[in-house]
Amino acid sequence: MDLALATGIQALSGIATLLLISLGLAIVFGMMRVINLAHGEFLMLGAYSAILAVEAGINLWVAMLVVAPLCVGLLGVVVERLVIRRLYGRMVDTMLATWGLSLALVGAVTMIFGNTVAGFSAPLGSVQIGAYSTSGYGLFLIAATLVLLAAVWAVLRFTLAGLVARGTMQNAGMAAALGVPTERVYALSFAAGAAVSGLAGALIAPMSGVVPTMGTAYIARSFITVITGGASMLAGTSSAAGLLGSVNTLGTFATTPVLGEVLMLAIAIVLLRLLPQGITGRFFRRSL
């Protein structure tokens, strides 16, 4: 019983991590059909801004939950202005430009902070479950992911901004004809996606350690989660994260972490072969 519970929590925290690192990418992809290959570096910058804030004496929680999303959100505004805006509708070019951006950001951060591991230790100690103990921070991560997911859903579902965003997502031309400034909607969506990425980066920093190249470890995983999820940004990403996260955790549990990841990637490919439009191309089609 205790073992099942401990394993379950392990699997849940794997799913939560996957969902957390994918959500920012999903927002940008779902809203704008833009694949941001610098997403991993947004995570990395979120982690670094949290570390810098902590070193500057700011409270750990404020650094993670406020400073990181703000910093990366602002960067998102700048990137959208300078690069993304010029390439709307040119999907492949956007991918290439953001890839260039990703390389440049890694290079710049390596120059400033050096190629060493930084980080701060996870707060909240450990929690006892029968004979097993699990980290309290892992539980916090699961809760934070749920709250974030609910918040994004609520914004999209109940606010005017969410309505406008959903309208633009469904039919940008029609929304523009009705007087919606689609350019501004896109800019704000990109900034929001970047802010969520920054938050995710700060939240995973205590678990993963922070290096300038940490983005590459996450970009492929989040990329695959989003694509496997398909067109609906929340339902798709959650279902894909649920599926791939459990495969990864169980695979890791049964073999090694490397083979667990290989198994997850292989499952994703098989899934894309069967469902070329992603999970939400077939199931939950009308969800957000």
Place this chain on the structure above:
Amino acid sequence: MTEDRRALLQAVLALLAAGFAAWWLPQVLELFAIINATVYVAMALLALSLALVWGFGGILCFGQAAFFGLGGYAYAVAALNLPDTTYAIPIALGVPMLAAAALGYVMFYGKVSDVYMGVITLTVTLILFNFINSTAGDEWRIGAAPLGGFNGIPATPPLNVPGDPGTALAPEQIFVIAVACLGGCYAVCKLVLRSHFGRVVVAIRENELRAALLGYDVRFHKLAIFAIGGLMAGLAGMLFANCVFVSPTMFSLAYSGQVIIWVMVGGVGTLLGPIIGAMLLQALTAWAGTLPEVNPSLILGLVLVVAVLAIPRGLQPTLAALFRRRTP
């Protein structure tokens, strides 16, 4: 049929240029520079393979490095197991080609769309990278060849004189072979694209639905051009294994990314552009590596962003357009 004649002329010119480079450069360069030049040529060949697949087949492959790495590893493993490394050549070409064909079958016959194709190729590269990285230790060996995990296979034997396993080829001779391969592949690409098959491939790139309605098998043509690209990338990997050695970095995203950057900067939809792009940008990266404070990734990344924004068509078409405007 003047265009055909022009293609033939270009192919012959490429072979002549390659012949000249192969004859002249070893006389003026030192040994280290020769090995370096061989790496440049291998990379140019890798760029050429992606130029064919992406620029003419319209398949954006984020994992061209996977076939590059597979070619290198297949060569290294086969060369360590076989008495005569000449026999390793067909294996080094066959394995990546078959891998490309298998992957192509999944993608093209599964009707996977553009972006998803990028993701799948990227994922496969990552799987290989992770897998090879984890093969440290004695239980991971194929015949006499330890896979070596993160360290790769430092003892990759070079090619020998065919039929004489005792005599390994000198770096100069490997350079000559590399240049011949590059020139030969360029000529083959030119001629393939002029053939009926090549025209159909380009027609599919232009409008897939139209080509299908005209009765061409879109899936098969894409699969074939993808497999040819895989074979050429494997050849590049084999040449690379002959002048450096194979290691998991051959599969890394950095390599896949670099190739795309070279082709993008050189010009998508041209063959010569990516070769030039590969040479220029490698020289740039090497030069940036000597600067003390600047990280080469920063420069490479900025070059890519600026290239996408400023010269979306790439160097060769932009320069050619300029030249044409000057001389009406």
